[in-house]
Amino acid sequence: MTNLADKILEITGEDVYLCYFCGKCGAGCPMADKMDHLPYQVIHMVQLNDMNALNAKSIWICATCFTCSVRCPRNLDVARIMEGLRTIKVRAQQQTIDLRKVEDLEKLPPIALVAAGRKYT
Amino acid sequence: MRILYYPGCTVKATALRDEKASLQVLRVLGIEPIEVENWICCGATYNLPKDTVIQAVASIRTLIRSELTMKKSNTENILLTLCSMCNHVLKMADNLYKNDPDAAQKLNAFLSDEPSNYEGKLRIMHFLEILRDILGYDKIRDKVKRNLKGLNVASFYGCLILRPREVAIDDPEDPVIIEELLLRLNANPVDYPYRNECCGSFNVVSAPEYVWDRAKEIVKSASDYGAKLIVTTCPLCAYNLEEGQKRRRKELRGLELPILYVSELIAYAFGLDDALEPEIKNLLDRMVGKEG
Numbered sequence: 055m056t057n058l059a060d061k062i063l064e065i066t067g068e069d070v071y072l073c074y075f076c077g078k079c080g081a082g083c084p085m086a087d088k089m090d091h092l093p094y095q096v097i098h099m100v101q102l103n104d105m106n107a108l109n110a111k112s113i114w115i116c117a118t119c120f121t122c123s124v125r126c127p128r129n130l131d132v133a134r135i136m137e138g139l140r141t142i143k144v145r146a147q148q149q150t151i152d153l154r155k156v157e158d159l160e161k162l163p164p165i166a167l168v169a170a171g172r173k174y175t
Numbered sequence: 176m177r178i179l180y181y182p183g184c185t186v187k188a189t190a191l192r193d194e195k196a197s198l199q200v201l202r203v204l205g206i207e208p209i210e211v212e213n214w215i216c217c218g219a220t221y222n223l224p225k226d227t228v229i230q231a232v233a234s235i236r237t238l239i240r241s242e243l244t245m246k247k248s249n250t251e252n253i254l255l256t257l258c259s260m261c262n263h264v265l266k267m268a269d270n271l272y273k274n275d276p277d278a279a280q281k282l283n284a285f286l287s288d289e290p291s292n293y294e295g296k297l298r299i300m301h302f303l304e305i306l307r308d309i310l311g312y313d314k315i316r317d318k319v320k321r322n323l324k325g326l327n328v329a330s331f332y333g334c335l336i337l338r339p340r341e342v343a344i345d346d347p348e349d350p351v352i353i354e355e356l357l358l359r360l361n362a363n364p365v366d367y368p369y370r371n372e373c374c375g376s377f378n379v380v381s382a383p384e385y386v387w388d389r390a391k392e393i394v395k396s397a398s399d400y401g402a403k404l405i406v407t408t409c410p411l412c413a414y415n416l417e418e419g420q421k422r423r424r425k426e427l428r429g430l431e432l433p434i435l436y437v438s439e440l441i442a443y444a445f446g447l448d449d450a451l452e453p454e455i456k457n458l459l460d461r462m463v464g465k466e467g
Contacts, residue, residue: 067225084373088385115382118220119334119373124347131339137223151381162380163414164184165260168219170380172230 058103066138072128073097079122079132085115093122093132096139113139114150118173140173149175178253178305179241179297180208183261184216190258190410192452196438197257197302199450203318204310208255209248211241219260220377221267228281234268235282239289241297253309254299257438259409262301263335266342269299301336302438303352303408304344316359320446323362326463328440329402329432330354330364331393333412334373347371353406353437360444367400369393374415383422390419394432403462406437433458 059070073094080092089112091099099107107113113136122132143150151174153159153167186194198208214237222230241254256262272279273295283292300308306315330353337347345352350371354364374393375386394416397405407413417434420427435455442450443459451459 065224065226084389085375085378085385088382088388115378115385117334117373117376117378118223119376120338120347121334121373124338124340131223133339134223134225141222141224153380156380157383158418161189161414161418163189163410164216165219165258165411166377166379166414168184168216169260169377169411172218172220172222173377174381 058100058105058107061142062100062135062138065141066131066134068131068135068138070097070100070130070135072130073101074128076127078125078127082121082125084119084121085117088115093136097130097132097135100135100139108139108143110139112136113143114174137173144175151175176205176309177207177209177248177250178255179245179250180210180255181214181217181237181241181261181265182210183256183258184219185260185410186257189414190436192455193257193408193410193436193438196436196442196447196450199447200438200441200445201255201302201305203445203447204314206305206309209244209250211237211244211254212247213240217261217264217268219264221264228271228278228285231268231271231278231282232285234265235272235293236286236289238265238269238297239286239291239293242294243290245297252296252298253305254297255302255305256299257302257408259301259333259336260411262299262344263342265299269295269297270341301344301408303356306356307352312355312359315356315441319360319444321444321463323360323440323444323463326362327365327401327403328357328362329367329397329400329405330357330370330437331374331397331405331407331412331416332371333407333409334376336408337371356437356441360440362440365397365400365402367396367402369396374412374419376411376415379411379415386415387419387422390416391423391426394420394430395427398430398432402432405432405434406440407434408437
């Protein structure tokens with residue numbers, strides 16, 4: 055397989071080597087306390103071509119709120135990189151959600167279901 | 176002034192309260208929203224890979240149909256959205272189409288079953304942007320009939336109305352649009368650290384516990400800073416906060432703040448009782464402490 059960083063560049067247009075680990079993305083991330091690796095740690099793994107980046111729980115917890123993307127001093131779209139990793143898994147059909155098993159299916163706003171369907175499958 | 180109106184799936188399902196209030200507020204201010212014919216779901220989130228255009232197809236199809244309705248019904252080129260997610264997705268797709276000729280060409284090929292290509296003439300605007308940029312804050316103040324003096328209101332912007340920067344309706348780090356409106360209604364805007372943060376979004380489908388934890392933090396913080404009420408514009412934020420504070424009732428020690436749409440508070444201040452559900456009107460009557 056191609057180098058992970060090149061793959062991310064190809065899918066998202068983002069060059070992970072720009073990251074110098076200032077930590078702003080992890081510091082401001084609203085889901086940080088639920089993540090196994092903070093966004094910049096995931097990016098570091100991608101730089102090192104460490105395939106564990108694809109197994110990070112974090113890539114499925116990222117809610118794509120773009121807080122990291124608007125704060126990155128290197129102008130990296132961090133949310134897009136997280137989604138690039140998700141995309142690699144999704145395109146390999148390694149989905150992580152079964153919409154038939156969702157709690158409160160009747161009550162949830164349709165945008166929640168459509169969004170989850172698009173991000174996770 | 177006649178403008179186009181794109182409701183989206185959720186406004187017609189769980190956010191009917193927002194639609195009713197927003198449309199009546201606009202009508203009172205002289206704007207007649209005309210619903211786009213045969214609109215479809217925008218996609219709710221805009222997928223971010225750049226090696227495909229599939230994420231924009233549904234949105235561009237709706238934009239084509241918006242232009243057709245514009246010609247047929249002779250409206251302005253302004254397309255109104257109420258839902259934060261629709262506003263984000265339609266603007267992202269519109270930007271892609273306008274800034275990337277290759278993507279536009281591919282999208283046209285995908286959408287060749289539509290009667291025409293998207294001409295890119297639309298100006299997509301959120302309800303709040305219309306109040307600020309088309310009408311102006313002073314016009315809002317002029318219509319206020321009920322005094323909300325003393326009502327401490329926390330805004331909750333959520334993420335997609337403020338980010339990314341190119342589709343934001345205000346400064347992502349220090350938005351003021353809702354606070355400016357609250358001031359015109361004579362309410363007290365409450366400044367608290369979570370107002371422009373994310374509620375956890377679609378994690379409510381895959382990991383609801385994470386979202387309930389978020390909601391707990393947000394509601395607790397708003398209350399600590401003095402808020403009696405939270406207003407938002409996003410139907411998903413509204414659901415997550417509302418449901419989340421119920422699920423974390425124990426940790427919040429029974430604290431529960433009413434979660435309303437900004438439009439409902441404006442409609443109440445304007446005296447548009449028909450635009451409100453009776454329980455919302457009663458709640459606000461109690462909070463303001465007096466009639467009109």
